[in-house]
Amino acid sequence: MLHKVDDIRLALDGMITPEQRQKMNIILQHYDGLEKCKSNLESLILSLSEPYAKERTLVFAVPGIKNPFSAIAIISEIGVDMSVFPTAKHLCSWAGVTPQNNESAGKKHSVRISRAGVYIKPLLVQCANAVVKSDKHPEIKGRYLSIKKRRGHKRAIIAIARMLLTAIYHILKKGEPYNPELYKKAEPIPASREITVEQAILIARRHGYSVVKD
Incomplete structure (x- = not known):
């Protein structure tokens, strides 16, 4: 640190010519203009997001979202009406934070992340990286460390991003503030996803299971 201080002092030691001063003033004016x-x-x-102030406040309270503009960006991508997504899993799949599970006969061929949600996915990953560095939310950091140990940092971060988006889904759908247990809640299976006993037996047999009658 002392070496850096000496370098700074050395850099400041000298004379500034009138031309250099003018250049610095121009640069400073340009910077001030950009800030304005x-x-x-x-x-x-x-002001444009004010009609969604309630939803913005709810999303802003989610761990890892450190400013209202991140909340606005998420809302601008997924909207506030969660009825367009049957379940949180559908939303996560659309956002590209659900691994592609190409499985056949019990053999998994790929766990690559899908390429949907090119705008929201990087933002969710950024929020996930921020929240796992904090000890304020052990329910998230603990899961991150558990997955990281088995699958590595990148896949663990995607899993945390998926958890955050799942929490956001429930928050917007129910109008409830963030709850550490919210993303763990099981979702009821929609009627459109119900199957008959015969269909279940067929699926089980396709996956290599032998169906035994009691």
Whole structure:
């Protein structure tokens, strides 16, 4: 650290010519202009999101989402009406945080992550990376460490991103604030996904199971 301080002092030791001062003033004015444009743009975004202030506040409370603009970005991607997704799994699949499970005869061929959700997925990954570094949410960090030990950091982060999006799904669907247990809740299977006993037997046989009658 002392070496860096000495370097800074050495860099400041000298004379600034009038030309250099003018260049620095131009650069400073340009920087101030960019900051003003950024502030104006942020104000515009906040005003446009005001009709969704309730949903924005709910999503903002989710671990890993550190500013309202992240919440706005998520809402702008998935909307606030979760009825368009039958379950949280459908939303996660659309967002690209669900592994592709190409399995046949009990053999798994690929666990690659799908390429959907090119905008929301990087944001969710960023939020996931932020939350696993904190000890404020042990229910998330514990799961991350457990998956990381078996599957590595990248897949563990995708799993955490999926957990966060699942929590957001339930929050927006039910209008409830974040609950550490929210993403663990089991979802009822929609009627459209119910199958008959005969269909279940057929699926079991396709996966190599022998069906034994009692």
